[in-house]
Amino acid sequence: MASVREERPAVRASGIVKRYGPTLALDGAGLTVRPGESHALVGRNGAGKSTLVSVLTGMQRPDAGEVRFGGEPAPGWGDTAAWQRKVACVYQKSMTVPELTVAENLYLGRLPGRRAIRWRALRERARELLAAYGVEVDPAARIRELGVEQRQFVEIARALSFGARLIILDEPTARLDAAGIARLFTKLRALRAQGVAFVFISHHLQEVYELCDTVTVLRDARQVLTAPVRGLAEDELVAAMTGEKAGAARRVRTAAGGAAHPAGEPVLRTQGLALKGHFAPLDLTVRAGEVVGLAGATSSGNTVIGETLAGLRAPDGGRITVRGRPVATGSVPRALDAGIGYVPEDRHREGLIPGRSVAENATLTVADQLGPLGTVLPSRTREFARRMIASLDIKTTGPGQPVSGLSGGNQQKVVIARALAREPSVLVAVRPTNGVDVKAKEALLGVVREVADGGSGAVIVSDELDDLRVCDRVLALFHGRVVAEFGSGWRDGELVAAMEGVGSGGSLGTEDMRGKAGKAGKGGTARPAGPGGREAMEEAAGSEGTAP
Incomplete structure (x- = not known):
């Protein structure tokens, strides 16, 4: 590998500036990835990761800065075919066509033959392409018949077939179980040995440490850190993402800047609530006058918990009660009648x-x-x-x-x-400030706080730290399990570490809380809950790779 790494960088982006109207999305950001390297690109939501990816893939033209592939200037902006020969992005949402076969997807837009397509020859050509990269998928199978992991492999093989030697992976593990993640990483390591370079975007920092050589951190549109992963302390990485100094003194977070709000009688309880493949059994209590946060990335299972509470999904087991009365699960009208109000994540679609x-x-x-x-x-x-x-x-x-x-x-x-x-007993809000400005965020979170102060309860499902500051308690989830619980005082770095599955924020330890609420440590101390790292993922996945 040493000789490979001496080659010119697979990509070097420097001084990238991108504005969208008054918004500065990238401010002099850069990224250098060498052949055969797995380079992590991390940062909180809004840091500029997506904008940088759009520049690296030729989708957006920067206002300033330079992109070079293999030491040569990037193709002309708008020359899609030329960019495809340099770089490709495998997005979290598959870009394949479900109703077409694997072979058809591999050569979509460049099917051989002017008048008639030789389908047998096409499938054989696809089989050879897949075999060259060790992808074991039937070329005649339709994409809709494949699992998430196999679809990703098909997209990677398609990108490589154009000649691209740089692949950007956007949250590739978000919908994979522990076994699927292990297979994906094995495949990526094999491709790296062939000189393929990867940019790895993930909310799970433990995966960065497991797979990547180098990490670049974006914060507030700027590149704030690029360093080898080996030897980089977890708290230093989290500090770079949040802007806090590693080990900084704790700062109390409450809606009014004072003591936490007193809580009354339970308005919402879940007991053993679980949905296979999404989240493990959850025991949760929300009291009158209380705002509880369920913190974590989308793949943590917190969004699905919110949808289950609202009746959009039917759990495999467990029960929900509102003010002591059982709620029929899997039914939106029953949830409404029981007193559960719901604010969905995507206001435009839902x-x-x-x-x-x-x-x-x-x-x-x-x-x-x-x-x-x-x-x-x-x-x-x-x-x-x-x-x-x-x-x-x-x-x-x-x-x-x-x-x-x-x-x-x-x-x-x-x-x-x-x-x-309907004057609900409990309000469940999923990322309630998504896509609004700072002033609107304050107003919206103020409404949630007023709901609780009026004698109801509220649950905020989010990975946005500003959303969670209004909460009296925050439960951090990672791969379907509650791994830590924080009281009204918490530090950004603590909470981010817990959500990312690293550090003392709760990914280490032996106690399995199974999501038990009501045990927040004083002053926001995190309570470890469940095995950390890969073990936590495997336990949450269960014997068949899905949550119990």
Whole structure:
């Protein structure tokens, strides 16, 4: 490998600047990856990773800076074929065509033959290509018949077939179980031995230590660290991501900057709630007046927990109670009737009907209360909407304005209005400030805090630290299990380390909490919960590679 590494860099990006209007997405960022190297690119959400990837793959032209492949200038912007011969990105969401075969996907857009395609020859050619890179997949199989891991291998083989020697992997392990991750890493190491270079993007820092040679950290659009992984302390890496000094003194996080809010009687309980392949048995208690955070990346299982609480998913086992009464699981209407309000992650896809008015969107969950005998009276709809507009300070011309005409923050307030319309006992909000500006974030989180202060409970599902600062308690999840619990005082580095599965934030230890709530350490001390590293993933996966 030494001789390979002496070659010119597979890619060298330097001084990259990219603006989107007033937003500075990249500020002089850079990245150098050598042949045969696995180079991690990490940073919190919004750090600039996606923008840098779009520049490296020729999707976006930078405002300043330079990209070179193998010492040569990057292809001309817009020359897609030339960029494909240099670099490819395997995204978390597969870019293959499910209804086509493996062979057809491998040669999509460049099928041989001018008049007729020789299908047998195409499959044989695909078989040879796959064999060259050790990919054991039937060329005649349709992509929809393959697992996530096999689809990734097909996409990698397709990229290499163009001549690309640099592959960017965007969260490649997010949907894989422990066994699948092990196989993926084995394949990547074999390809590295052939001189293929990888940029590895992951929210799981333990995987960075397991697979990568070098790591580059982006923070606030800037490149703040590039260093060999070996010898780099975990707390130093987390500190680079968060901007805190390693071992910095603890700072208390509460909504009002004071003591944590007193909690009352339980409003929500789960006992042994579990969904195979997503999260292990969870015992959770949320009390009146309390905001509880479920912190973790999407692959941690926290989003699925929120969807399960809201009735969007049916669990394999366990029970949910609201104010002591059992809730029929797997049913959105039953969850609403039981007193569970829900704010989905994607307001555009799941939260709003764009062609309808503010009033119609805000009253969707109470339409049965707006007229006699199942009718909906426009006057009652408008009056109800006016009250919600006033209470949440929604900036709109009136109840009849199309919701599509509102700003992102005000659209999100409409989604929250709909969730609060039935005066729920508990509000479950998944990444409630996603895609809104700083001022709107404060207002939205203030609404969540007011819900709890009014005698209900709230659950915030997020990996955004600003979302979690309003919480009285935060449970950190990693690969389907609660690995640490924090009280009202916590440090950014502690929480990030727990969510990333490294350090003292909870990835080490032997006690299996199974998500038990109500045991926060004083001053925000993390309580270790469950084995760390690869062992935690394997335990969460169970004997068949999925959560029990």
